[in-house]
Amino acid sequence: MMKLSTMYDFLESESPIVLDVLQKWGFDDGSVGLVRASSNFIFIFKKDGTEYILRLTPHGDLPKIKNELNFLLYLRKNNVHVNYPIISREGNTIEIVPSALGTFYAVVFNFVEGKQYELEELSDEQLYKWGKALGNLHHNSKQYNSYNNDKKIYTLQDLLPSVEESIPSQDVSSQQEFKEIKSWIENLNVTCQNYGRIHFDFELDNLIWDENNIKMIDFESSIDGWYAADIAFALRDVFAQEVDFTNPIFLQFLNGYKSKTNITDDEVENISMFLRLYNLLTYTKLLDSLDLESNTKYPEWVVGLINKLQSKIEDYQGSFRK
Structure with missing residues (x-):
């Protein structure tokens, strides 16, 4: 879980960082919503009517995130059903986002449809x-x-x-x-x-x-x-x-x-x-x-x-x- 001070500063801030980040992938106006905040910030949004997930990681470890995404791409290549990263308009799986609240690492994933159980x-x-x-x-x-x-x-x-x-x-x-x-x-x-x-x-x-x-x-x-x-x-x-x-x-x-x-x-x-x-x-x-x-x-x-x-x-x- 992230530090509470980081969560508080982000969620109470009027900074448009989320919309600025999503410009790098593109999104439909009025489609962005917060899903949760825990170890990172998770948002759902739509682009051309299709749903996606944005993950914003504060103070992240870039090599570790790269390792995570490499593993996901390997699993997908081998027909394991996992979520996978979506390439940004600039051709990146990870976008580094400086802000007044610190550096964030942004990744967009496909939205996985289905049901969850207890x-x-x-x-x-x-x-x-x-x-x-x-x-x-x-x-x-x-x-x-x-x-x-x-x-x-x-x-x-x-x-x-x-x-x-x-x-x-x-x-x-x-x-x-x-x-x-x-x-x-x-x-x-x-x-x-x-x-x-x-x-x-x-x-x-x-x-x-x-x-x-x-x-x-x-x-x-x-x-x-x-x-x-x-x-x-x-x-x-x-x-x-x-x-x-x-x-x-x-x-x-x-x-x-x-x-x-x-x-x-x-x-x-x-x-x-x-x-x-x-x-x-x-x-x-x-x-x-x-x-x-x-x-x-x-x-x-x-x-x-x-x-x-x-x-x-x-x-x-x-x-x-x-």
Whole structure:
């Protein structure tokens, strides 16, 4: 998630940055609307009656965005159903946009039509296909490892120093949790079969269903890491209360996954630790984003978001103490 100060400054600003950016692709008047603001700003718009998605990333990492788009183009070339970047009028997939609020990196994607589901709405067949879709993604990632010249530039291990730096020195329980996870990761085996480019957020919010066919979106977090971590992050809501590998939801998902690629029993066992890593990563992201204090200076939506994030931070701190 981006810093709250950045979100506030952008959303409360009267700057026409969005319309200026969209001039680089073209758009229909009156068609632009905000979808969400989280780690970036997402807008929907139309050009010649066709819908598209604009993603504006504040203070982004240009090489990382390029890696993301290269991976998407590779997947599309190999018939994986993903969203893909649209070339601007100047022939670019990424437009760099300086502004009074800082530098933004703009990418336009095709709009993916279909339906989204909540976990409790999924049938057994859909759970199987969810797992199968991730298995197919990892199957293609294993081929991408040998094809891609940029592999292992952005890795899961590279996130650890910033996580350590973000944990307050007085937060003893979180510091201890970090030490245990870091030690465990440093001793994990890395092979071409268990490690490669992962989505890193393959939850249901990032899947669009066209009947029972799954289309994948939102690869902004994609990184090189263990495939079991991708499974753990995808199923974090399934395991929110406890990690139970006999859970019928998990078993259906895993059967679908195994229909497209292999995973060992040892890798499955690692899911528990990757879930702990997910909690720690999310905790430190929340800490980094919360750079505003709740007071009457801000509008109600900002105060409400501050309180919500503070509550989540306290929940994570409590879980680490347990």
